[in-house]
Amino acid sequence: MKSVYLSKIREQNPLIHNITNIVAANFSANGLLALGASPLMSANIEEMVELPKISQALVINIGTVIGQERDAMLLAGKTANSIGTPVVLDPVGVGATRYRQETVRQLLAEVKFALIRGNAGELAAIAGEDWQAKGVDAGQGETNLQEVAQRVAQRYDCTVLISGEVDIISDGQQTATVHNGTPLFPKVTASGCLLSAVCAAFLAVDEGKHFSATIEACAAYTVAGEIAAKNLTIQVGQFQIRLLDELATLTPDLIEQNAEVKYV
Amino acid sequence: MKSVYLSKIREQNPLIHNITNIVAANFSANGLLALGASPLMSANIEEMVELPKISQALVINIGTVIGQERDAMLLAGKTANSIGTPVVLDPVGVGATRYRQETVRQLLAEVKFALIRGNAGELAAIAGEDWQAKGVDAGQGETNLQEVAQRVAQRYDCTVLISGEVDIISDGQQTATVHNGTPLFPKVTASGCLLSAVCAAFLAVDEGKHFSATIEACAAYTVAGEIAAKNLTIQVGQFQIRLLDELATLTPDLIEQNAEVKYV
Amino acid sequence: MKSVYLSKIREQNPLIHNITNIVAANFSANGLLALGASPLMSANIEEMVELPKISQALVINIGTVIGQERDAMLLAGKTANSIGTPVVLDPVGVGATRYRQETVRQLLAEVKFALIRGNAGELAAIAGEDWQAKGVDAGQGETNLQEVAQRVAQRYDCTVLISGEVDIISDGQQTATVHNGTPLFPKVTASGCLLSAVCAAFLAVDEGKHFSATIEACAAYTVAGEIAAKNLTIQVGQFQIRLLDELATLTPDLIEQNAEVKYV
Numbered sequence: 001m002k003s004v005y006l007s008k009i010r011e012q013n014p015l016i017h018n019i020t021n022i023v024a025a026n027f028s029a030n031g032l033l034a035l036g037a038s039p040l041m042s043a044n045i046e047e048m049v050e051l052p053k054i055s056q057a058l059v060i061n062i063g064t065v066i067g068q069e070r071d072a073m074l075l076a077g078k079t080a081n082s083i084g085t086p087v088v089l090d091p092v093g094v095g096a097t098r099y100r101q102e103t104v105r106q107l108l109a110e111v112k113f114a115l116i117r118g119n120a121g122e123l124a125a126i127a128g129e130d131w132q133a134k135g136v137d138a139g140q141g142e143t144n145l146q147e148v149a150q151r152v153a154q155r156y157d158c159t160v161l162i163s164g165e166v167d168i169i170s171d172g173q174q175t176a177t178v179h180n181g182t183p184l185f186p187k188v189t190a191s192g193c194l195l196s197a198v199c200a201a202f203l204a205v206d207e208g209k210h211f212s213a214t215i216e217a218c219a220a221y222t223v224a225g226e227i228a229a230k231n232l233t234i235q236v237g238q239f240q241i242r243l244l245d246e247l248a249t250l251t252p253d254l255i256e257q258n259a260e261v262k263y264v
Numbered sequence: 265m266k267s268v269y270l271s272k273i274r275e276q277n278p279l280i281h282n283i284t285n286i287v288a289a290n291f292s293a294n295g296l297l298a299l300g301a302s303p304l305m306s307a308n309i310e311e312m313v314e315l316p317k318i319s320q321a322l323v324i325n326i327g328t329v330i331g332q333e334r335d336a337m338l339l340a341g342k343t344a345n346s347i348g349t350p351v352v353l354d355p356v357g358v359g360a361t362r363y364r365q366e367t368v369r370q371l372l373a374e375v376k377f378a379l380i381r382g383n384a385g386e387l388a389a390i391a392g393e394d395w396q397a398k399g400v401d402a403g404q405g406e407t408n409l410q411e412v413a414q415r416v417a418q419r420y421d422c423t424v425l426i427s428g429e430v431d432i433i434s435d436g437q438q439t440a441t442v443h444n445g446t447p448l449f450p451k452v453t454a455s456g457c458l459l460s461a462v463c464a465a466f467l468a469v470d471e472g473k474h475f476s477a478t479i480e481a482c483a484a485y486t487v488a489g490e491i492a493a494k495n496l497t498i499q500v501g502q503f504q505i506r507l508l509d510e511l512a513t514l515t516p517d518l519i520e521q522n523a524e525v526k527y528v
Numbered sequence: 529m530k531s532v533y534l535s536k537i538r539e540q541n542p543l544i545h546n547i548t549n550i551v552a553a554n555f556s557a558n559g560l561l562a563l564g565a566s567p568l569m570s571a572n573i574e575e576m577v578e579l580p581k582i583s584q585a586l587v588i589n590i591g592t593v594i595g596q597e598r599d600a601m602l603l604a605g606k607t608a609n610s611i612g613t614p615v616v617l618d619p620v621g622v623g624a625t626r627y628r629q630e631t632v633r634q635l636l637a638e639v640k641f642a643l644i645r646g647n648a649g650e651l652a653a654i655a656g657e658d659w660q661a662k663g664v665d666a667g668q669g670e671t672n673l674q675e676v677a678q679r680v681a682q683r684y685d686c687t688v689l690i691s692g693e694v695d696i697i698s699d700g701q702q703t704a705t706v707h708n709g710t711p712l713f714p715k716v717t718a719s720g721c722l723l724s725a726v727c728a729a730f731l732a733v734d735e736g737k738h739f740s741a742t743i744e745a746c747a748a749y750t751v752a753g754e755i756a757a758k759n760l761t762i763q764v765g766q767f768q769i770r771l772l773d774e775l776a777t778l779t780p781d782l783i784e785q786n787a788e789v790k791y792v
Contacts, residue, residue, distance in 0.1 A: 363575050
């Protein structure tokens with residue numbers, strides 16, 4: 001694949017507004033900075049009309065949604081929609097509780113997302129598939145995940161990224177898979193949340209080409225992870241630190257040489 | 265000692281529901297993942313009836329308790345009690361403010377805990393002993409800590425772990441001490457919080473044997489810390505990363521070869 | 529320069545009460561512990577009369593201020609003022625939203641600060657200067673920053689630290705610059721927040737000499753950063769870990785040998 005967007009992120013240094021959880025806040029901010037974007041974290045409803053307007057993308061992550069944050073997410077999402085700022089949804093653990101289901105249902109009803117990024121369990125829950133998710137982890141099931149991605153993309157007129165051992169990207173018409181990565185990713189908390197934030201940085205500079213930008217985002221992140229995991233077996237502490245290092249040192253060449261993307 | 269529970273955690277991958285503070289959230293989640301458990305963080309009162317029911321243990325940590333979180337803790341604790349899910353209390357800095365004292369008093373009155381894990385200052389405060397705690401740090405005093413552990417364990421019919429240079433575990437009848445560890449532990453924030461979460465993972469698989477599971481949890485954690493601290497003097501940054509690595513690479517053999525446990 | 533205060537921090541181990549954001553909470557606590565201080569994080573309004581009274585300094589950081597936290601900041605600040613505990617303001621992203629502007633305006637009106645620490649964009653916003661800040665990042669402008677520092681210091685009768693490539697410290701009468709540091713600092717999230725916390729630790733032991741204590745704090749932090757950045761190009765993950773290591777191993781000698789301080 002050709003890397004188009006990484007260098008644009010480095011040039012434009014887009015501001016990414018994150019409404020995110022207390023587990024991911026630091027890691028996502030450091031990952032965005034490493035990549036070349038500018039993170040801003042706020043879930044304060046008093047700021048949800050202004051922040052989306054100065055940002056180039058918005059991430060709505062429901063990982064530890066609490067109190068007025070649901071209302072803040074809705075307001076920020078609508079504001080972003082009104083001015084064309086792309087919005088990414090990370091429906092963390094959506095199948096785990098009714099509150100999360102209801103939050104995601106309402107977000108999907110009232111906000112137009114450019115991208116939904118989740119693991120298999122989360123996307124299966126959104127699609128109404130039978131799946132045994134485990135808290136905020138992917139869990140297991142026998143669903144055809146490519147079909148799930150296509151169906152959800154069509155229903156919500158957006159791009160969908162199901163991340164896992166193989167990542168699946170679909171905009172409802174086209175579908176691609178990315179075959180990079182490392183088994184260390186699911187051993188680091190918030191590595192999915194950071195991927196959503198990374199996608200937002202790519203969408204911030206893609207001029208509407210969300211499908212190809214999401215593929216590159218996914219390739220960039222998993223290639224960085226692959227390099228970070230070299231010579232590591234299960235040292236999860238070192239891996240998370242090196243992942244930040246590799247996001248900072250990543251180049252378009254490294255993506256192009258290592259990315260394994262297939263179009264279905 | 266014989267390691268019984270670590271391999272069960274790795275096999276069963278128990279889901280641990282953490283109501284925890286903004287300082288520890290990421291570190292505790294990463295530590296639990298490294299160990300082989302599945303973390304889920306939520307303090308949202310709307311989820312406190314459902315989450316304890318899908319979890320194998322619950323941690324209630326009052327480190328940055330705020331707003332409705334106290335009510336959420338009470339509801340989650342009672343829900344867990346109603347279905348027999350073990351609950352761990354981490355009474356962070358309980359002596360520091362009346363609000364924390366009142367929160368812990370109410371939790372102890374309304375929730376049955378399987379384990380209370382704190383430092384000397386926190387357990388002395390719960391026992392009503394004279395002790396000079398320092399914010400959320402242990403502080404100093406002359407109390408007989410083994411007696412404190414026994415007394416609190418008897419009063420609340422639970423296991424107590426007082427962590428420090430020597431760790432003391434008591435269920436009111438039996439008392440043991442663990443002599444592993446490193447002076448680097450108190451130099452890493454939330455290392456006590458992570459120990460509480462690690463204990464919860466052990467309790468999640470112990471079939472009610474909380475005293476021996478807590479001893480193994482404590483030995484596992486402090487042995488991992490000892491190995492992580494090798495060749496380090498005061499490099500606290502490297503230590504926290506290596507601690508995660510060592511929790512991931514820890515084996516029953518390493519625990520059995522290194523643990524120094526004494527029964528009082 | 530002569531290092532006066534670092535050894536006092538190590539001896540006195542001051543308790544630093546932080547009302548801070550969800551991104552910085554862990555990193556600031558670890559940085560303070562590494563330096564030799566004792567961190568306590570709480571934004572709970574129920575604790576804002578007691579905590580400042582047991583602390584030797586208070587940090588008010590508005591990075592992710594939400595809900596009742598603004599009121600908590602005001603109450604904690606006034607309590608600290610009433611008993612002479614020094615208060616540090618970190619006006620994170622103050623120019624980004626009306627809510628932040630209003631929060632800082634109110635804090636500056638009702639609380640007497642010992643130190644305001646921010647980047648160029650934040651201090652320009654407080655001074656009412658024309659400046660293009662970017663979210664919570666410094667941004668750019670042509671303002672004379674030394675004049676800004678002096679003016680804000682005079683208006684609020686406090687010390688001001690504008691951190692950046694060159695750090696500027698002024699108490700309105702005297703002004704100094706610190707020329708240490710590394711381009712990796714702005715690539716690590718919350719590195720400014722941690723500097724504010726570090727300054728608070730120095731102010732906690734300075735017996736009222738805030739100008740010289742802030743200069744030493746700034747020199748200590750940037751010298752530690754310089755050493756941490758050795759042999760690194762852009763490895764931001766390793767840098768943040770090594771920064772904690774170097775804060776722990778820092779000595780008065782290292783500060784004295786490496787600090788480049790100029791008095792204007």
